[in-house]
Amino acid sequence: MEFKTHISVKNLNVFYGNEQALKNITVDIPGKRITVIIGPSGCGKTTLLKSFNRLIDPVDGVRVSGKVLFDGEDILDPKVEVTQIRRKMGLLFQKPYPLPMSIYDNVTYGPKIHGIRNKRELDKIVEYYLKQASLWDEVKDRLHQPASKLSLGQQQRLCLARGLAVEPEIILGDEPTSALDPKSSQRIEQRFLELKNEYTIVIVTHILRQAKRLADYVVFLYFGELIEHGPAEDIFENPKREMTKEYIKGIIS
Amino acid sequence: MDRRKIEESIFKWLMFTSTLIIIFSLVLILATVIVKGMPALNGAMITQTPKGGYYLGREGGVLNAIVGSLYLAGGATFLAVLISLPVVLYLNVYARRGSRLVAFTRFSLDVLWGVPSIIYGAFGFTIMLFFGLRASLLGGIIAVSLLILPIMSRAMDEVVRMVPEELLQASYALGTTRFETALKVVVRQTLPGILTAILIAFGRGIGDAASVILTAGFTDNIPYSLFRPVATLPLAIFFQLGTPFPEVQQRAYASALILTVVILIISMVSRILTRRFTKHIVK
Numbered sequence: 001m002e003f004k005t006h007i008s009v010k011n012l013n014v015f016y017g018n019e020q021a022l023k024n025i026t027v028d029i030p031g032k033r034i035t036v037i038i039g040p041s042g043c044g045k046t047t048l049l050k051s052f053n054r055l056i057d058p059v060d061g062v063r064v065s066g067k068v069l070f071d072g073e074d075i076l077d078p079k080v081e082v083t084q085i086r087r088k089m090g091l092l093f094q095k096p097y098p099l100p101m102s103i104y105d106n107v108t109y110g111p112k113i114h115g116i117r118n119k120r121e122l123d124k125i126v127e128y129y130l131k132q133a134s135l136w137d138e139v140k141d142r143l144h145q146p147a148s149k150l151s152l153g154q155q156q157r158l159c160l161a162r163g164l165a166v167e168p169e170i171i172l173g174d175e176p177t178s179a180l181d182p183k184s185s186q187r188i189e190q191r192f193l194e195l196k197n198e199y200t201i202v203i204v205t206h207i208l209r210q211a212k213r214l215a216d217y218v219v220f221l222y223f224g225e226l227i228e229h230g231p232a233e234d235i236f237e238n239p240k241r242e243m244t245k246e247y248i249k250g251i252i253s
Numbered sequence: 254m255d256r257r258k259i260e261e262s263i264f265k266w267l268m269f270t271s272t273l274i275i276i277f278s279l280v281l282i283l284a285t286v287i288v289k290g291m292p293a294l295n296g297a298m299i300t301q302t303p304k305g306g307y308y309l310g311r312e313g314g315v316l317n318a319i320v321g322s323l324y325l326a327g328g329a330t331f332l333a334v335l336i337s338l339p340v341v342l343y344l345n346v347y348a349r350r351g352s353r354l355v356a357f358t359r360f361s362l363d364v365l366w367g368v369p370s371i372i373y374g375a376f377g378f379t380i381m382l383f384f385g386l387r388a389s390l391l392g393g394i395i396a397v398s399l400l401i402l403p404i405m406s407r408a409m410d411e412v413v414r415m416v417p418e419e420l421l422q423a424s425y426a427l428g429t430t431r432f433e434t435a436l437k438v439v440v441r442q443t444l445p446g447i448l449t450a451i452l453i454a455f456g457r458g459i460g461d462a463a464s465v466i467l468t469a470g471f472t473d474n475i476p477y478s479l480f481r482p483v484a485t486l487p488l489a490i491f492f493q494l495g496t497p498f499p500e501v502q503q504r505a506y507a508s509a510l511i512l513t514v515v516i517l518i519i520s521m522v523s524r525i526l527t528r529r530f531t532k533h534i535v536k
Contacts, residue, residue, distance in 0.1 A: 053426060055422050055425060055426065059349070059350060060349040060350050060351035060352055061351070083428040083429065083430055084428065085428075086425060086426055086427065086428045087427060087428025088428075089426070090426065090427075091422070091423070091426035093419050093422070093423065095419070097417065097419045097420045097422075097423040097535065098535055099420070099423065099424065099437075099438055099441075099535070100420075100438065100441045100442040100533040100534050100535050101441060101533050102533070109424075109427065109437070110427035110428065110429075113427070113428070113429050113433055114428065146532050146533045147533070147535075148533065148534065148535045159423070162427065163426070163427065166427050166428055172426075
C-alpha cells in the first residue's frame, strides 16, 4: 500500500506546566487512509490529536515546540489563522456533543458561519451530509427537533455530519465509539471505512481490536513517546520493538 | 436505645424543624402582608398617584412608586446585563482556564455581593455629586445596577461554568471564533440560567430601599425624565409606616402586598420562560 503524507509532525513537544505530555514526536500521517493512534490511556494520544487542530491552545500553562506541517504550512505558527485550520479538520469526541439546537441547525451551524445563507443550498447540505453519516432516513421527518433528543449513537453520527458539512480534508476521532453501544459503534466504523476514500482519517483508540479492524497505518504511543509507527500489517504482524509486541499481545496495557 | 439511633433521631428532628421554620417564615410574612394590606388595597392604590394629604390619610394611591420601581429596576437590570454578560463570557470562554485574573474577578464579585446596599447608595451618591447629578431616576438606576451587578454576574457564572469544555471545542473544531461560540452555543445552552439570573437580580433590585434613599429621591409624580427624582415601592412603604396614622400605616402593608405580587409575577414568568428555553439544552 502506498502512503502519501498529509500531515507531517516534526519534533513535537508538548508540556502541561512541568509535565511533558509529548516527547519529540516525529511522524507522517498518510492522506486518504485511516491512521490509528494506539496506546494506554493518559499517554498523549488525545494531546497529539488535538495539536493537529490546535485545540490544546486554550489550556493554561501549555507549551508547545516543534512543527505540524499540513499542506506545507506549519499550523503551530501563531500567525496562522486558527479558524481556517480547524475547518479543514472535523473532530469527533469520546462522547457526542451535539450543539444546543435542532438537528437541522447542528448541520448548518458550520456552513452558515462560513457564509452560506441560501435556504435551498442549506437544505441540500443537510440532506447530503446526513446521508453521508447514514442518519438521514432516521431523522428526515424531524429535522427541526432538538438534537439532544436523539440516541447517543445517532448523536455521534449527527456530529459526524456536522463536521463533514464544513468540507474538511481530515476527520479526527478521539475514541469516537467509546460511549456507544456495539451496534452504533459498528455503524460509525463502517462510515469511516467508506469515508477514507475521500478523507484523511486519524483515530485515537485504546481498543486493539478496533485498531485492527480500521487501521491502514498505526502510531503507537507510550507515555508521551512514539515507540513505533508504520503500516498496519507491519505493526500488528511484525512489530520491531519489544514494547509494541507486548502491547499488541496484551502483556502491557 | 443505642447512641447512633439517638443521634439519628436528633438530627432528623433538627432537619425537620429547620425546614419547617423556612416554610413557616414564608407563610407568616405573606399572611401578615395579606391580612394587614388587603383592607387598604383598592383600585385607587394602584391606579392613582398620591393626592394632596395622602400621607395624612387622604385620597390617592402609590402608582408613582409602582411605575417608579419598575422603571428603576428595569433600567438597572438592563445596565447590569450589559456588564454581566461580557464579564461572564470572558471568565468562561475567553480567559485561559486557571488564570489568576479569573480567580481574582470571581473573588471581587463575591466581595461586592457582600457589600451592604446602603454602601452602594452612598457610593452612587458620591458619583452623582461628581457628575453634578441630583437625586434622580438615573442616579437610582446607577446605584441599583451596582448593587445587582455581582448578584447577576455570579448567578450567570455558576451556570455558564457548567458548560462542558468539549461543547466549546466541538464548536471551535468547526472553525468558529470564540465570539461566535460564546453567542451561538454558550448563550443558547445556558439561556434558562441566564434568564433566571437576570430575574433574580431584578427582584433584588426592585425590593431594595437603602440604595435608592440617597440616589433616587422621592416624588409624588411619575417621572418623565431620567433626570427627575423617582418614587420607589420600598421607600413608599418606609414613609407610610413612618406616619402616625393607622390608616396610612395600613397602606404601607398594601404597598408591600403590591411589591410582593410584582416579584411573584416575575418569578412565575421566569419559571415559564425557563421551561420554554430548555428544549435544546444538551445534557
